[in-house]
Amino acid sequence: MPFLAVERACEDPLLARKIGAKAPSGGDRPDTFHAALRPAFRVRRAFGLAQRPRDASAAIWTNARDRVRYERPQGHTISLYLRGGEGTRRLGRQMASGRPGAVCVLPQGHSSEWEISDTFEFVHLYLPDAEARRYFAEAFERDARLMVLPEATFSDQPRLALAMERLAGAVRSGESLAAEEAMGEALGLCLSAGVGARPCLKGGLAPHLRRRVIDHVEAGLEDALRLDDLADAAGLSAFHFQRMFRESFGVSPHSYVRRRRVERALHLLAGAGAIAEIAFACGFTSQSQLTRVFKAETGLTPACYRAAAKA
Template structure:
């Protein structure tokens, strides 16, 4: 997934740390020292958010001469972008790698927008204090243990939500055809959420949309970027995260509320997506809250 990382490795950048954070998110910390070198990125196929941790004062993008990097400056590089860079001096930076699908779900849930309209903007050396602080915190935090990765996963998702709001743009080729109307999308999202514990069927959702199962499946995928089963699976995970974070409900109750067959099924699915068991996830969040309270006191 991280072909930007492969480009850096071929350019003799040093990979200090790398981790898969769950949910197909990945993070890396790089260091690079060079007198002057050209680096080229050619449609890497995944989005990249870059945050400078140190240095970069003489690094510039060729189409933007005279604009240079610096600590806390950010670059958003969409998966289909092409760019050439002059790299000079010392750089220490963090990358967060993610897929276009990470924006798809958020566009519907958080912005109530047609997801095919939006993509990550191509931005060089922009400033956003909140995103930069989260990136620097993520780069400084441990990623090795399951609890560490869970905290990193939470931070990465927060960064993506902020990035969607601040750096999403309408696609140039966004001719929307064949999908569901906005009102129907909202109706389906609300219906799935209200019936998540019992798993709505394809026929049930198709009837709600007044379509055949075949046409509904195609139009749902066109609008949401994934089939209904994948969307429902993501909604289950999101609700489970929320309940683990905000309640003390036992795992078997959360499993039932989220539509899993039983606690074992829930644990298997949650671990596969997030990287740790539900109770480990809850412990990690509780530990973070306890530390935050100590800092306040």
């Protein structure tokens, strides 16, 4: 998983787009990183779970004497003030200001405007909506459409603040495993608000079918899983299963199985098994296929990941 320390320029196309450096054409989609286009905003450290827009990432920012507006941003943002913040206020809301330890949560599509009169530093956790819903469905075994991320401005949430402090420490040190753990803890705390909700949903897989499909995937990760096999486990046609699976999990069956294979590989790489053996144990046809998929998902090859985990 790559670690990136950035000031104002970056060779990486994705991060370059986020910090305002020139990047290849193709169009920027609005997200909370667009604030870095302003001269006062600077990236101190940035950390990505993978170099793809659909994955979670974290960054430590600093800013001073500025006004920033987020217009219906894509993705969700969780922020913690690490230093300063007393000179920051959200326009159109209560007169409260930021402070060290204050938490802000900005769900996707929520516009906001901020006035900054003094220097501060904070850590941001950026979560694409699809990734957040996938995590919610897997972690809480609930339909992805039930996910709720409550908005918060300068709130006191000690457990979430502690998780974000751990994330900031991992971003600064470039420790990928620690960053993953902190991201998962912070996301779990934020998304637990939707666990108790039980509205009547149309479409999607029933809870017992979701559990049956998950069990089928886990039992067959080392084998070649076919869409028809997963559909049979749910008692549905392949066409209807694919649509209902995406509604319930927030991702396609292929993406879900691919991620589970990589997550199993992550676990096995902590041991001493040969990488080729791990590839077959996770359902890949060869070590080269594992390497290609693993790097696409995490940003590192299996060998580099193992070396980093043992460092």
